[in-house]
Amino acid sequence: MSQNLITVTKLLSVGNIVSASIRIYRDNFKSYCGVAIRATLWFLLPFLAIIPIPLILVDDRANNSSFLLLIPVWLLLFAFCTTKSIVNRAIIGKLVFGVLANKPETVRETRRTLAPKLWIFLWAFLGLFLIGILIGIGVAFVVFVFIAFVFAIISIFTNFPVDNDLTYLAVGITFWAIYLILFMTLLNRFIFF
Structure with missing residues (x-):
């Protein structure tokens, strides 16, 4: 039992984990990078939507109180985009888990199983x-x-x-x-x- 514990400890050393993760990401770089870029763009979208707001508020003709109506819309956009970003990160996690479990999936299959969630x-x-x-x-x-x-x-x-x-x-x-x-x-x- 103690030798089994030592073997597991050696397998789970920091160097082995880093080497395995680099190998997994290197072997599947194109698909993982595409999903990661999608996740990042979904996360950045609500913040990019904020950029024109100071330009609108500087204009004297703009009604500043109507800007307050945009806050709930932005919060809904933020929640939705963040959720889409989290789903894309979960896709990467599930793909890596599939590789580690010797049951690899495609991005399309994984997206199809996680999209309803x-x-x-x-x-x-x-x-x-x-x-x-x-x-x-x-x-x-x-x-x-x-x-x-x-x-x-x-x-x-x-x-x-x-x-x-x-x-x-x-x-x-x-x-x-x-x-x-x-x-x-x-x-x-x-x-x-």
Whole structure:
């Protein structure tokens, strides 16, 4: 049993994994690159749609309040394009898995099996996005309460002035440092498996 574990550990070394992945991508570069370019273009499309908006808003004849009506349209475009991008990335993942399992598929076959699951990918994306937002808000609240408590204790028991700019700078830097550490830790724990 222990020799089997050692063999698996040697097979799953970083060098072997990198070599195998380079070999797989080199052997199927044309098909994988085409799908990857498609995924990237789908992801960039909503951001390319934003480019003309400042030009429209600069014009004095444009009604700036009608711009607010475009926000829900852009959010729908963003969700749809991101979902299409995720589907294309899943296609690459499924193709690589098929090669590793000695059951290779074509891009067309894989796309045909994953295309009906577009809405599942959309809901998964929205769920993970909402989890990330909720984690961010929760961490911000906890860090804010913690820092407010610490600085209240410091100002009560010392003669430290709480109303100068240096104090606000220290609070801000401390808040963002703790926030980023906790936020990234929780994201790694709950979203990025």
